[in-house]
Amino acid sequence: MVKCVNLQFNCKLTHGVDLVYQYLSRSLEAGIQKATAEFPVVVLVGPRQSGKTTLLKHLFEAQYKIISLEAPDVRLAATDDPRGFLNLFTPPVIFDEIQYAPTLLTFIKELVDADRNRPGQYILTGSQNLFLMEQVTESLAGRAAVLKLMPFSRWELAGIPERYLPWEKEAGDNGIGTNLPVQSYTELWTQVLRGYYPEIALAAERDSRLWQASYVQTYLERDLRNLRNIGDLTLFQVFIRALAARCAQILNLSELARDIGVSVNTAKAWISILEASFQIFILRPYFTNIGKRLIKSPKIYFMDTGLLCYLVGLRDPEHAASGPLGGAIFENLVIADLYKIYMHRGEEPPFYFWRTLAGEEVDLLVEVQNNMIPLEIKISETPRKEMVKGLTSFQRDFHGKVRLGFVIFPGKTSLPLGPNVVTLPLMNM
Known part of the structure; x- marks a missing residue:
């Protein structure tokens, strides 16, 4: 069931026409309301433009005063005389x-x-997790x-903020367990390129692309200078683009640093x-030895596929889907979407990947009550039995x-691919 109300944002196109957006319900709404009923302070963090202020206005505008500390005069008043x-x-x-x-804290x-x-x-909001969490902890x-509020999940964008994942409970009321609307391949990849920022x-x-270019520039000029003195912002932008080209891959930090020319x-x-x-x-x-998780090479994923595609220079859906990064971008889409689903429930995502020295690999492991749900993510619309090699190896070990x-794929039919392995169409996830 789609839950939305009309909201008017202060945003105009170049020809001066007001843009009217619908407010789409966020999965985090119940969590925020519960937290405000139990804690004296609630801190809501997330990337810029993920919808934090809009969400809080929708939920609390009638009960709470909303003060932005971004304006220089307000900020000066807060820091000069906090009491x-x-x-x-x-x-x-x-x-x-x-x-x-931060002196207000x-x-x-x-x-x-x-x-x-x-x-x-x-209720406090912020866009810089490291700095803000240090202050909150102290x-x-x-x-x-x-x-934490991230950009839209696919559930939220479809107007179905509350659903179960296929390995969780059976379908219930209010659309829980309902499949997402069917998208054509072109529609899916058009959305992948646009991304999920509200x-x-x-x-x-x-x-x-104009929005994404502006976002990256704003991020570089404002947030980075607040977090740390980067020095050469141009070199840092080269670094981000090189990292985007390595999404969903095992990160070789030494190779990346050497290619960019930094330590x-x-x-x-x-x-x-x-x-x-x-x-x-x-x-x-x-x-199995938890201590080893932190000393092996990780994988890097981007929170938003739109920014990822912008950073690697992709402009059209066909090129994005069929190009050399198509599989990595599709994997990024699926894992980032699951990541947002868990974050918007107020949970830290219990996610890992598995790879042996022999090269056997499972793209994503989801820990559920001391059990593991292994997921392979494939861009092909035609599932094949060889796709389950890593899954069956993990199940055996x-x-x-x-x-x-x-096996998550962009097709439309769920089929068995082997003992205890089935295909999962993206629209069912």
């Missing part, structure tokens, strides 16, 4: 982009401690719930910055810990 500023804007209040005035802690049992006093430990995903009139430590620091600002996420290998395995 006076907080006395002026008493709870319940939303402080948007709190990273611009210590004073918010004092006010919360004076009325500790009152939930929902402050000032608001035990007082704040932290939630502003561009909801407005077919917008020039997606390995610099490459590590830049990856940390990209992860902290929610542009990428890291998938680590699975081992981890017998007793593995549930049904899936």
